[in-house]
Amino acid sequence: MIAKKVSVNVVGVLLALLFAFPTYWMVSSALKPTKDMLSTGYDLVPFSVTTTNFANAWAKPGFLSSLGNSLFVSLTAVLAAIVVGLLAAVAMSRMRFRGRKSFVMLMLVAQMAPFEALLIPMFLMMRDLDLLDRLPSLALIYFAVTLPFCAWTLRGFVNGIPLELEEAAMVDGCGRWGAFRRVTLPLLGPGLVATSVFAFVTAWNEFLYALSLMKDQTKETLPVWLSGFQTNFGTDWGGAMAASALFTLPVLVFFLIVQRKMVSGVTAGAVKG
Amino acid sequence: MTAVHTTDAAVPTNSSAPRRAAKGGAPRRRGSAFDRLLPYLLLAPALIAILWLVGWPVLSLLVTSFRKLNLKELTRGEVVWVGLDNYAGILGDPTFWAIAVRTVVFTAVVVGASVLAGLLIALLMRQINPVVRVVLQVAMLLAWAMPLLAATTVYQWIFDQQYGILNKTLVKLGFDGFAGYGWFSTGTSTMAVIGLLIVWQAIPFLAFSLYAGAIGIPRDQYEAAAIDGATAWQTFRSVTWPELRPLLLMLTFLSMLWDFKVFAQIWAFKKGGPDGGSTTLPVYQYLEGISKSHFGVAAAVSVVMMALLALLTFQYLRRLIKQEGAL
Numbered sequence: 001m002i003a004k005k006v007s008v009n010v011v012g013v014l015l016a017l018l019f020a021f022p023t024y025w026m027v028s029s030a031l032k033p034t035k036d037m038l039s040t041g042y043d044l045v046p047f048s049v050t051t052t053n054f055a056n057a058w059a060k061p062g063f064l065s066s067l068g069n070s071l072f073v074s075l076t077a078v079l080a081a082i083v084v085g086l087l088a089a090v091a092m093s094r095m096r097f098r099g100r101k102s103f104v105m106l107m108l109v110a111q112m113a114p115f116e117a118l119l120i121p122m123f124l125m126m127r128d129l130d131l132l133d134r135l136p137s138l139a140l141i142y143f144a145v146t147l148p149f150c151a152w153t154l155r156g157f158v159n160g161i162p163l164e165l166e167e168a169a170m171v172d173g174c175g176r177w178g179a180f181r182r183v184t185l186p187l188l189g190p191g192l193v194a195t196s197v198f199a200f201v202t203a204w205n206e207f208l209y210a211l212s213l214m215k216d217q218t219k220e221t222l223p224v225w226l227s228g229f230q231t232n233f234g235t236d237w238g239g240a241m242a243a244s245a246l247f248t249l250p251v252l253v254f255f256l257i258v259q260r261k262m263v264s265g266v267t268a269g270a271v272k273g
Numbered sequence: 274m275t276a277v278h279t280t281d282a283a284v285p286t287n288s289s290a291p292r293r294a295a296k297g298g299a300p301r302r303r304g305s306a307f308d309r310l311l312p313y314l315l316l317a318p319a320l321i322a323i324l325w326l327v328g329w330p331v332l333s334l335l336v337t338s339f340r341k342l343n344l345k346e347l348t349r350g351e352v353v354w355v356g357l358d359n360y361a362g363i364l365g366d367p368t369f370w371a372i373a374v375r376t377v378v379f380t381a382v383v384v385g386a387s388v389l390a391g392l393l394i395a396l397l398m399r400q401i402n403p404v405v406r407v408v409l410q411v412a413m414l415l416a417w418a419m420p421l422l423a424a425t426t427v428y429q430w431i432f433d434q435q436y437g438i439l440n441k442t443l444v445k446l447g448f449d450g451f452a453g454y455g456w457f458s459t460g461t462s463t464m465a466v467i468g469l470l471i472v473w474q475a476i477p478f479l480a481f482s483l484y485a486g487a488i489g490i491p492r493d494q495y496e497a498a499a500i501d502g503a504t505a506w507q508t509f510r511s512v513t514w515p516e517l518r519p520l521l522l523m524l525t526f527l528s529m530l531w532d533f534k535v536f537a538q539i540w541a542f543k544k545g546g547p548d549g550g551s552t553t554l555p556v557y558q559y560l561e562g563i564s565k566s567h568f569g570v571a572a573a574v575s576v577v578m579m580a581l582l583a584l585l586t587f588q589y590l591r592r593l594i595k596q597e598g599a600l
Binding site: 122124140201204 | 313394408424428436473
């Protein structure tokens with residue numbers, strides 16, 4: 001019995017090492033001087049530590065501009081998707097009207113739509129709108145990609161807030177808008193944060209559209225810029241690791257904050273039975 | 274902060290609260306015209322966006338797949354209908370079939386491996402010491418949070434032919450054949466590394482979800498099984514499995530949907546190479562459409578992709594819609 005207990009825990013620790021290793025390796029490689037990186041010596045722990053790789057990555061042509069581009073398209077898209085999605089979520093969850101069911105279903109299907117398969121028509125559409133090589137096209141597409149998810153997830157969160165609370169506020173003299181703003185919206189806070197983080201990560205990671213629509217190098221987003229690291233960095237793996245670490249940091253912080261909400265957010269709408 | 278706690282982890286599927294709230298609806302005072310119009314006003318932006326940015330492209334995709342649309346036609350604005358020629362072209366091409374089969378096999382292997390591993394880890398998490406569990410959860414969170422392209426870059430470094438830590442470690446362990454071994458020299462081993470990367474990043478979400486589902490199973494069912502003298506396997510089959518089955522099914526479908534469409538990692542590793550050995554349908558679509566400007570052919574490829582995905586997920590979608598219909 002004790003032997004079994006110990007062995008299960010040992011397996012757990014080994015798995016933890018397996019999952020954490022790439023992150024550890026990214027950070028420790030980013031901290032190594034170049035001569036230690038390109039040596040045949042075996043060093044799981046850095047012999048010496050330097051921050052020059054981070055300085056190098058930061059100063060590489062394209063890093064700052066692609067960081068700015070990524071932030072711009074992701075934040076614009078998520079902000080729009082959250083606002084538009086919240087409006088739709090409130091209507092779907094709180095109101096009765098003709099066509100409600102079909103709309104809910106439309107959202108559901110749109111959420112499952114494989115956006116990657118719409119690459120060609122999107123490309124042609126953005127070309128017709130003269131938006132190729134312009135960041136608003138990516139913001140628009142990321143908005144469309146994240147909107148159904150935001151509306152659907154927020155609907156779940158609104159559903160979770162008892163209607164009685166709003167009604168009580170209305171009895172106390174709040175208007176419909178007042179009741180929503182003072183009661184529902186604050187309670188929705190954590191759900192809004194979790195949903196926007198998930199949407200942000202989707203946009204932050206997106207690659208196919210960024211690669212296809214932005215041929216102009218000054219319009220590259222961070223993932224596309226990083227994918228060309230061999231042209232950017234050559235064999236400067238330390239610089240590439242430092243850039244990867246800088247790319248990971250904001251996402252990691254967000255994840256640590258809202259991780260618990262996210263599991264339930266994505267699985268909301270699971271089929272029962 | 275980072276741990277998945279036992280209390281709040283129950284997946285909302287099982288709670289009846291949303292359902293009740295939705296059914297309750299708003300207070301229905303037969304109000305003004307504004308009140309009756311309000312839901313439509315709230316929905317309008319989302320509806321317009323979806324029709325414009327999802328509905329229209331789907332139609333346009335179908336239409337484009339029946340056209341000959343290369344760079345020449347595009348710049349001149351010519352409309353050349355070719356009927357089913359694009360489809361005949363790709364379906365008659367053995368390369369396309371090889372790519373389609375590779376995509377389906379790759380998806381099946383990756384989904385199978387990640388769901389199975391996720392389930393095993395979820396069950397393991399119930400058995401281990403709380404401290405070890407938190408450590409494991411934090412470690413998985415690190416893997417989950419890493420942006421795709423950062424993870425791809427790190428894997429390329431780990432698997433690097435000359436200085437990669439993997440080859441160095443294998444040599445150190447006595448496998449001298451791995452000195453300078455090129456992991457990306459064949460399509461199969463490139464796909465294996467990509468698959469490993471995808472599984473590694475997919476497991477955390479699956480394990481967290483399944484763990485949340487598993488701790489929702491009432492304790493007394495396990496106690497009853499223990500009193501009946503059930504073995505671990507019997508307990509799993511008669512208690513855990515039936516409770517987790519719906520969640521497992523959903524996660525499998527979602528994973529299929531996600532893993533079938535993988536593009537970023539494949540492209541970043543070897544751009545579908547070497548010699549097209551790691552090209553999947555999404556990569557093929559990009560190569561035909563964006564690189565070669567054969568938009569008509571690429572649209573036909575996309576339609577085939579969509580059809581395959583619809584085939585794979587049809588059952589799931591049907592059940593979802595049925596359930597939503599009950600709301």
